[in-house]
Amino acid sequence: EAAGRLEKNGIGVRVLDMHTIKPIDRGAILEAASETGRIMTVEEHNIIGGLGSAVAEVLVDCKRVPFLRHGVKDEFVLIGPPAGLYAHYRLDAPGIVQEAHELMEKVG
Structure with a gap:
């Protein structure tokens, strides 16, 4: 639902379903980073040690793009x-x- 709303606002999105954190699909993350220039993760639990942390590790190791971990704070x-x-917690489509x-505004 959020992806559809963003598309209507003129923001192209790519949604990846990362069904496992270990092993993380580094190729999919790097391909998405290369194609979109930004990465935002959304998870319905604490952001510490979750998908966002795993994606951040891949991006730090391999490629730098603007990145936002969105989920429940610690x-x-x-x-x-x-x-x-x-x-x-702003995990619904409007949030x-x-x-x-906000991520788009930070990086132009």
């Missing part, structure tokens, strides 16, 4: 209905779209 999390939590816009 804090105690709230408990509640999933839809409310997604909105609170992801806003984060992507």
Whole structure:
């Protein structure tokens, strides 16, 4: 849903489904970085030690592009209905779209 909203706003996106962190698909990450010039990860849990950290390691080792890890910050999390939590942590489509816009603005 967020990808569709971004496309409507004139921002081309590429969505990768990284089904495993280990082993990480370095080739897919580097190909996406080369084609898009930016990387944003979205994960519905703490960003420490997750997909964003693994992708950051690949980018640091191999190629530098603007990068954003989007997920729950390193804090105690709230408990509640999933839809409310997604909105609170900006993990719903509007939140992801806003984060992507901010990434685009930072790097032009």
